[in-house]
Amino acid sequence: MLRIVVCVKAVPDPKEAGRIRIDPVSRALVRADLPLVLNPLDKNAMEAALELKEQFDAHLSVLSMGPPPAESVVTECLALGADQGYLLSDRALAGADAYATAYTLAKGIEKIGPADLVLCGRASSDGSTEWVGPELATLLDIPIVTMVKEIVECTGEWWKVKASLDNGYRVVRVKLPAVLTVTRELNIPRTLSFSGIIQARRKQITQWGIDDLDVPEEAVGLKGSPTIVSEMTTRESKRDVEMISGTREEMAERLIQELADAGFLSSS
């Protein structure tokens, strides 16, 4: 049986991104009072896992670290078709950077039991470091392919995947167990179904704190985070509006010129 773990994160609803503030003292993102949703790229990771589950005899666990309200995204994954949910939640885990998050998730995966495949979204929509997947693979001491946009072959212990590059892609063969971080090109995530929501009633979410994971408090959360955020600022977003006048042809020519000058069109 293929054992898959999908790591997911509850993030503030990207539609409400304008309401996220930065704490001037701690320089952390203030996410309180914002509705939490499943990180968009984690939906692609879930979809990949669900497609593999449909193809193979597979057991799909979903793992998240977060405060108690994050349980809602684990439940959502159960409704999408995951078999078992795990939420790592403890006050001591608060303030974790990417490394401390990866460390905690790695401990969670070790406690769940051996996994053949760990899937993560390429990045979260709030922190967006793209570090958790690679750090998780390092801590688990297994190979990783980042930016996976297609699973080409998935039989046996050597899988073949296509991974995005800035100007193309590379084809990689990777030996399981492995971590894959996925891009949105990989698939179109399915939406919740009423039947799935009903089936989720019968599925369990296990909640573990640091005692269950047997990790020292100094190794997790803010205390276990080596990252020091020296500065965090809000980027000003401003739109310049210029009205173009003239005949249709003149306006079209001017528009094309403006777009070319701004680098949106290639000169050829």
Added chain:
Amino acid sequence: MIDFSFSEEQEMLKQASREFAESKITPKVPEMEETGKVSDDIVKALGEAEMMALTIPEEYGGLGLGYTARLIALEEIARVSVATAMMLQVFALGIEPIILFGTEEQKEKYLPGLATGDRLATVAVTEPGGGSDPGSCRTSYYRDGDDYVISGRKCFITNSHIADTLTVLAKDGESDDPRALATFIVEGGMAGFRPTHEEHKVGMRGCNTGELVFEECRVPKENLLGQDGKGMRVAMSAIGMVGRGGMVGCALGLHTACLEASLKFASERILYGKPISVLQTIQNKLAEMKIELDAGRLLGYRAASMQDQGMRADNEFAVAKHFTTEAAQKAAKMAVDIHGGYGCMDEFAVTRYYRDAAVLGPSAGTSDIMKVIVARWILKPYRK
């Protein structure tokens, strides 16, 4: 303490309904507006998304999620297409009498197909003489051996030309008692039954409404729903709660769409160098829309919650139906007003909202009839 929040499961149902509505229905709205025809793709998608199965018990292939869940789903669908929500609400209206009064054989025969969308339902009560006074029903039936024979005409029937499982109210032609009514399951293709004229409504384009004709339509006695002579109870029990409740869902969804479109437009439309949302006159409209939407939701979900608990809620639904459909019509007018000249242009959805709102009022009983029902309810203890 009363808890006014949705459960985690209900939040997921809302999310699932919204994702379905936005991904499967929204792209089809322009086509429905253009042609005025039912989209086969949407009917198929509604079946695949188990939208028809919501209120059908699990033992008959449904989901058994109940009426609060149904209201949540309808609200989300009406937010993008009231026409689709209306079609769906009437599917449930046609299904409900079979759930409530069907024999075991009838339930096993019809409900699984209705749950998957392989069968499509409607209820046929309204006649040219009116719909709110079923006692004046002129469509008649008589018993002939093992069959009932139905003759008459029904009008303004939603899903008239797509439904193949119809709950039809008729009067005992051999009785002088106006309450001697019976309800029958008529199947599409039965000899003597045919849909005829299709209406062209001011709004809800893409939801089929039309006329049905029964000419000596022979229905086997196994298709009698409930008892012969007790048909009023069968028809009204469905209309009073599922019919009115469905219209509440349509109204709340439309109202939400009006408010969302108005908030967006008012925040982007610049006048005197500032968005019009800073003008108090616009703020008044937006606030009024929000206040009435919240009040309508409380009324609607109160009634649906009562229905889920097995309580009688037809009067509470009459209150909610009156309030929400009136409020949605007001909201649509305000949304058009906020949009100014753009509110008259088809490119802006508010024109559709305004036309759709006009159909909310008379459907499942006018606002005046709702007041008659409410007044009858509250005066009951004082009747001598």
